[in-house]
Amino acid sequence: MESILNRYAEKGLSSCFVISRTGDIAIARDAEGKKEQLTQMALVVFETISAIGEIKVDKIEIVGESRGLIMQLGEESLLGSLFENGEGVVIEELWTLLEDIKKRPAASVGERKPELLEAATLEKMKLIMADYLGDFTERIYNNQLKTHGISSTVEELSPKDIRRLIATLTKAASMIIGPTKSRDMRNKLLELLR
Amino acid sequence: MEALDKIAGFIGYAIVNGEDGSVQSIRGSSTAPIGELTAFFSSAGEVIVKSLAMGDIGYISLSYGSKRLVVFPHGPKYVGIEVERDRNPRDVLKSVEASISTTRQVEVKLAHSIRSKIYQINLLVDEFGGRDQKQHWCELLSQGLGILGGDVVPYVGVVNDKLAIKEEVPHGREEDFVQALRSIIDFLVKKAVAEMGSSQARQRVQAVIAKMK
Numbered sequence: 001m002e003s004i005l006n007r008y009a010e011k012g013l014s015s016c017f018v019i020s021r022t023g024d025i026a027i028a029r030d031a032e033g034k035k036e037q038l039t040q041m042a043l044v045v046f047e048t049i050s051a052i053g054e055i056k057v058d059k060i061e062i063v064g065e066s067r068g069l070i071m072q073l074g075e076e077s078l079l080g081s082l083f084e085n086g087e088g089v090v091i092e093e094l095w096t097l098l099e100d101i102k103k104r105p106a107a108s109v110g111e112r113k114p115e116l117l118e119a120a121t122l123e124k125m126k127l128i129m130a131d132y133l134g135d136f137t138e139r140i141y142n143n144q145l146k147t148h149g150i151s152s153t154v155e156e157l158s159p160k161d162i163r164r165l166i167a168t169l170t171k172a173a174s175m176i177i178g179p180t181k182s183r184d185m186r187n188k189l190l191e192l193l194r
Numbered sequence: 195m196e197a198l199d200k201i202a203g204f205i206g207y208a209i210v211n212g213e214d215g216s217v218q219s220i221r222g223s224s225t226a227p228i229g230e231l232t233a234f235f236s237s238a239g240e241v242i243v244k245s246l247a248m249g250d251i252g253y254i255s256l257s258y259g260s261k262r263l264v265v266f267p268h269g270p271k272y273v274g275i276e277v278e279r280d281r282n283p284r285d286v287l288k289s290v291e292a293s294i295s296t297t298r299q300v301e302v303k304l305a306h307s308i309r310s311k312i313y314q315i316n317l318l319v320d321e322f323g324g325r326d327q328k329q330h331w332c333e334l335l336s337q338g339l340g341i342l343g344g345d346v347v348p349y350v351g352v353v354n355d356k357l358a359i360k361e362e363v364p365h366g367r368e369e370d371f372v373q374a375l376r377s378i379i380d381f382l383v384k385k386a387v388a389e390m391g392s393s394q395a396r397q398r399v400q401a402v403i404a405k406m407k
Contacts, residue, residue, distance in 0.1 A: 034246065037245045037246050038246070040245055041242050041245060041246060044238050044241050044242060045238065045242075047238075048234045048235060048238040051230075051234055052227060052230055052231060052234060054227065055226055055227065055231065055258045055259075056258055056259070057231075057256045057257065057258045058257055058258065059255075059256070059257035060235075060254070060255070060256055060257075061253075061254070061255040061283065062239055062242060062243065062248070062251070062253075062254045062255075063251075063252040063253055063254075063255075063283075064243045064248030064249040064250060064251055064252060065248070065249025065250050065252065066247070066248060066249035067243075067246060067247065067248035067249065068248070069242065069246065069248065082246060085248075085249075085252075135377075135380065136342065136377065136380070136381070139342050139344065139374075139377050140341055140342065142344065143341065143342065143343075143344045144225075146259065146260045146344070147225065147226070147259045147260055147261065148259045149258075149259040149260055150259075168225060171225070172225065172340075172341040175337050175338075175341055176341075176381065176384065178388075
């Protein structure tokens with residue numbers, strides 16, 4: 001992994017790193033001196049993400065006066081770059097390079113492939129929702145899929161993504177049918193995951 | 195920061211006290227917990243920029259699903275603004291600066307069908323809210339926009355207790371907008387039935403129909 005990160009450092013992506021939730025780290029040569037601070041930073045990010053369960057943040061960009069940080073988050077690890085901020089820095093170009101690394105099979109440390117759900121689960125969810133939300137179903141369902149970045153034509157689904165989707169569908173439904181009925185709907189939706 | 199209500203493309207925003215992280219206000223129709231996101235990430239951001247010697251925070255951008263939250267310091271506070279994911283965070287900051295330094299009114303041209311639905315929604319909010327409950331019905335309207343508005347949300351917002359279009363509707367999308375606004379009308383009527391009973395709600399809907407003639 002380090003050799004890939006070093007190669008991208010030569011392409012202009014400075015101080016690249018991959019850090020897992022458990023603290024495993026792969027780091028480019030030019031970032032060796034910041035290893036400890038980057039590991040601490042990752043810990044802060046993972047803790048913050050865990051505190052906000054219902055939203056899946058997948059990209060973070062922090063821009064300070066003198067340096068910037070871009071990070072792409074997976075379920076178990078984050079891939080990022082710390083760069084000097086100044087005239088001529090084009091952050092979009094740095095993101096392109098980072099996304100290029102992400103596509104490589106070795107671009108993670110400690111990442112486990114979760115068991116996936118079949119796509120038909122989404123259709124089953126919609127049928128359950130229709131019993132509770134009637135004419136509002138289609139619009140709420142489509143809006144929440146979009147909010148979570150889930151394509152309706154996806155072939156497999158991560159159970160974590162579906163749990164997040166169910167949480168926000170329940171919240172939206174609660175505004176229309178009230179908390180008791182929406183809790184009932186949520187329980188039926190969660191049964192699909194068992 | 196009321197100027198933010200009028201900026202096209204802003205779905206919602208949260209203002210957080212930088213000292214203790216308390217959420218001071220949340221406005222707009224975002225369905226994400228933007229208050230918590232702004233509070234947690236501004237605090238995490240402060241720790242991170244310090245440990246990595248990054249200088250003062252310019253902004254923090256978080257991408258999730260189809261949305262982006264841009265968090266930035268504003269005096270002793272942090273502001274978190276939700277926009278569509280494809281918006282550039284630096285353009286968001288420029289829009290904020292421009293809105294604070296100008297009071298320019300933007301004239302938006304609207305199709306008759308959209309204008310009529312917006313008029314109907316505002317009449318419903320007036321009628322259901324009366325003098326005492328107007329704020330409550332404006333909040334319900336924002337919630338309805340959040341869960342049912344979909345692609346319409348960046349273009350509309352509640353400004354001075356009225357639903358308003360902030361930006362011209364893209365050509366060819368008028369019917370989508372009308373459908374979304376229609377579902378918001380259904381939502382408001384359903385809420386009225388739940389809160390005041392079907393006979394009272396029907397009377398008020400009829401009063402709105404009479405005003406629209």
